[in-house]
């Protein structure tokens with residue numbers, strides 16, 4: 377019960393890291409509101425853990441995020457996991473794809489924090505966890521031009537929020553995973569020219585010779601969401617099986 381009675385909002389909770397983290401938060405006693413654009417998948421999450429509240433929410437839609445924040449009395453922790461992986465170099469990235477990735481990966485974080493941080497300020501405490509990536513300002517991954525650019529921007533975002541609100545009792549940390557076995561990763565492998573080779577390449581990238589499981593990211597999330605990490609802010613918490621050693 378490391379998160380007993382904490383009110384936690386999770387975005388991108390329908391699958392992958394967000395889903396696994398929502399379940400771990402609930403197991404540790406938190407009151408979780410799990411949000412995602414995919415409501416059918418959220419219903420499956422609710423079937424697995426009835427204590428979790430579910431709410432359809434597009435984190436890139438300002439009206440929806442405002443309405444959502446208006447409906448909430450308080451929030452202790454925001455865990456923001458919305459993200460999209462575009463494949464390719466700068467030459468493969470059209471203006472439309474550039475703006476789409478900025479919208480999903482960076483603007484969504486802006487909206488969620490901008491609308492929810494006033495609730496944290498009024499209770500003089502708060503905790504924000506942003507899922508960034510090792511592929512960011514930490515390392516350049518081939519064919520991850522706009523993805524790495526947006527995650528690098530999120531690393532700046534994390535530092536800025538941590539610096540601006542440290543005196544008001546608000547912490548902000550980033551989790552920077554390596555490759556995690558999630559549904560969207562399975563799709564990326566399936567869509568590769570040679571899926572078998574793509575899988576081998578993803579695995580070999582990490583010095584441990586395997587992928588992370590979403591639960592391993594959720595463990596770090598539980599620590600960061602709990603008071604055990606009360607002196608930790610502005611950190612980039614890399615979980616990458618030795619990829620960026």
Ligand SMILES: NC(=O)c1ccc[n+]([C@@H]2O[C@H](COP(=O)([O-])OP(=O)(O)OC[C@H]3O[C@@H](n4cnc5c(N)ncnc54)[C@H](O)[C@@H]3O)[C@@H](O)[C@H]2O)c1
Pocket residue numbers: 387388389390391392393394411412413414433434435436457458459460461480484507508509510552553554555556557558559560561
């Ligand atoms: N899987 C990995 O290898 C990996 C590695 C490093 C970082 N990450 C980051 O972790 C986060 C989660 O990735 P994942 O692979 O666990 O999940 P995923 O890609 O499998 O699922 C993403 C979820 O986000 C939801 N979503 C998409 N757009 C949304 C929006 N506008 N509003 C609300 N929900 C939206 C989708 O419906 C889906 O449920 C992302 O930010 C990703 O960049 C993933």
